[in-house]
Amino acid sequence: MGHVVGVVADGGLGDVRAAAESVRRELDFGSIGKAVAGRFSEAAIEALENNPNVRYVEENGTMEALAQSTPYGIETVRADVAHDGGYTGDGADVAVIDTGIDEDHPDLEANLGAGADFTGTGSWDDDNGHGTHCAGTVAAVDNNEGVVGVAPEATLHAAKVLDSQGSGYYDDIAAGIEWTADQGYDVGSMSLGGSASSVVEDAVQYADSEGVLLVAAAGNDGPCSDCVSHPAAYPEVVAVSATDENDDLASFSSTGPEIEIAAPGAGVYSTYNDGGYNTLDGTSMACPHVAGGGAVLIANGASASDARQQLRDGADDICRCEADQGYGRLNVAASLGLEEPSTCDGETACQNDDGGGCYITTATAGESDTLDSLRRFRDESMSATPIGRALVGLYYRISPPIATTLADHPNSLTTRATREIVEVCADLSNRQDATDSRAASASLGVVLTALYLLGIAVGASGHAGISLRERIEGA
Incomplete structure (x- = not known):
């Protein structure tokens, strides 16, 4: 993976080049500054973070x-x-x-x-x-x-x-x-x-x-x-x-x-x-x-x-x-000025007006570092294979009603169990992101995928149970 080091426009580039074990690419953004992508030792990264000409050091992640x-x-x-x-x-x-x-x-x-x-x-x-x-x-x-x-x-x-x-x-x-x-x-x-x-x-x-x-x-x-x-x-x-x-x-x-x-x-x-x-x-x-x-x-x-x-x-x-x-x-x-834009002739709505509509992970983790870790696993690991993309697609389709149930019952056994699975997945995702070993990354990916499916299954079964109980109680 390596790192990207950003420097000021008029200094620091030579220090970064010298500190790099290998240089992948150099970028020049004019007056904004320059950047070097490559591999750096931990000691080099620590030194560069204290260099006054260095604006940032970040892992070379993916989109x-x-x-x-x-x-x-x-x-x-x-x-x-x-x-x-x-x-x-x-x-x-x-x-x-x-x-x-x-x-x-x-x-x-x-x-x-x-x-x-x-x-x-x-x-x-x-x-x-x-x-x-x-x-x-x-x-x-x-x-x-x-x-x-x-x-x-x-x-x-x-x-x-x-x-x-x-x-x-x-x-x-x-x-x-x-x-x-x-x-x-x-x-x-x-x-x-x-x-x-x-x-x-x-x-x-x-x-x-x-x-x-x-x-x-x-x-x-x-x-x-x-x-x-x-x-x-x-x-x-x-x-x-x-x-x-x-x-x-x-x-x-x-x-x-x-x-x-x-x-x-x-x-x-x-x-x-x-x-x-x-x-x-x-x-x-x-x-x-x-x-x-x-x-x-x-x-x-x-x-x-x-x-x-x-x-x-x-x-x-x-x-x-x-x-x-x-x-x-x-x-x-x-x-282009060829016609007038249309105006709203009804009530304005927002995507989350119904109070639910989140995904399982959002309902349990909220907008947090945990959620960021899970999104990274989904986007960088699962979505890299046809099977993984199919699983993500399944998650998109069945998740919203499950998420609403979890959000409405934050202290239920289902929500607590799902939250624990989500937190374990986030930890494993961070470990996968940190490793430079392809074998270790692949092994963690297998475990993460299994836990991903388990989390969906636990959430789905709990949602079904809670919904059934509410229908019985409301009858």
Whole structure:
């Protein structure tokens, strides 16, 4: 894993280089500072933490592609009206900071520009499918085949920062953002997320200072409140929550005060690897709708900051609170001034208005370090395999009613037992994150997965028992 060391702009770089056992990458964020990713001994880390030129030392963690699995989108955000008016994104450059883009896809190749790989594979071609799916939503060409994107004449560029499993190190992601800014691209679309990272934040601030409109997926931790992932949570980034085809907030969407705009993210049909197409769910699918909308506005002459404000001003109010929808759901035509955005004609609702709706872990651990540890295990370990992703999907589907029961009965035997399992899992997750041994990490992953399933089983059985007792008592 290694560490990333951030230094001031005018000093400390030589000290870090000298202290490193090996250097993986160096990053230059201009006046913000520099960073070195590599391996350092514990003694070196301790010394660097006391170096006045060192701004931070952090573990080189990972972020993940924010998608799940399961069609509609362009009409909802009124991009078809924009196309009819001649607004297609022609002249704008969008970097898809993701798993790469399928270079030979018939719906994308006409719009493909440059690309760069930051994962070490040597190619920016997509070996996962996630980046290609996002690219299609941004700018699939209008060729009467397959799908059409929000900005069908924008130029797409691939910054491959996530590997074939949809995971990428902080320094890879920061390097992709830095590259996007250095190339002078207009929009950076980031359908990825995880815990806060100083080096990624540096890169975000640098790209923002260079005039890049940065858009990111809010995360798939919902139903929850105040749970927006990074980099979406950074103020320089447009954080996007997900809606469904009925303009309801998607059940999986993370929400919180950082949410700036909502966009379709449930059942989104788009391009996929090997020239194919696929339907996916996730705030990952919502993000490229907004990135494409930003590209259309910038191609029409707006600066990045102007485009951001126009996205806000044109958004449709879909009767959700600000933590759910931000300024509203994306409306590209209204942002261009082609029509008026719609206003709410009903009651405003929030995702957690029902008093429940959390996940099992949230109901037992709350927003805490324990919960952060479990999210890391889920995003970095379980979601790396098809079986693991299936288990996470099962958890998403059955968890909300169980979580409500646990939250309503905090002192029940079921809740106490589940809480103990959650705490053990968090401890094991921390141990897994700290080890440099692949064998030890794999062994801990097996135990964690077993406990994960046990926690679901205990919570589900207790929920069934408590619900049955309440029905009998209420009869």
